Amino acid sequence: MSRHVTGIGGFFFRANDHKALAKWYNDHFGINDQDNGWIWQQDAGPTVFSPFKRDSDYFDAKQPFMLNLRVRNIDGLLKRLEAAGVRIDPKRQDEDYGRFAWVYDPEGNKIELWEPK
Numbered sequence: 254m255s256r257h258v259t260g261i262g263g264f265f266f267r268a269n270d271h272k273a274l275a276k277w278y279n280d281h282f283g284i285n286d287q288d289n290g291w292i293w294q295q296d297a298g299p300t301v302f303s304p305f306k307r308d309s310d311y312f313d314a315k316q317p318f319m320l321n322l323r324v325r326n327i328d329g330l331l332k333r334l335e336a337a338g339v340r341i342d343p344k345r346q347d348e349d350y351g352r353f354a355w356v357y358d359p360e361g362n363k364i365e366l367w368e369p370k
Contacts, residue, residue, distance in 0.1 A: 261300060266318065269360055277359055281334060282322060298323050299369065312363045320364050327352050327368040 268274040275286035285293045301321060305311060312319040324330055331354055335341055342355035342363070351369040358364060 261302075264320065266362075274358060274360060281337065281339060296323075312365075313361075316362055320362070321367055322364060324366050324368050327354055327366055330366065331356075 272287065276288075278284040279286040279289060283293075285291055308314070331341060334356055340357040342357070344355065346353040349370070351367050353368075354366045356364050356366065
């Protein structure tokens with residue numbers, strides 16, 4: 254089988270205040286907003302693409318998706334986000350394949366932070 258798809262080319266979702274939310278993602282994670290051309294140049298690395306069962310409790314059932322961001326120095330990032338007033342879930346998870354933490358954007362969307370091993 255030939256692989257024509259080389260990666261995720263975009264992530265699109267609805268927001269109550271799309272400009273403010275885009276700015277928030279740019280300010281806290283460096284994901285570019287309209288003022289910065291929308292294009293986010295990423296480091297190469299693994300991407301998990303995994304549908305979840307509809308009744309999964311891994312994230313809120315009212316949230317149709319959860320963004321997972323690969324990060325470096327998860328502890329340093331969490332300290333910076335906490336100082337900026339970002340809502341942070343106190344739960345942490347360590348697995349053979351990396352460390353996990355969760356934060357929430359201003360519209361209540363849960364975001365998973367993953368520091369691969």
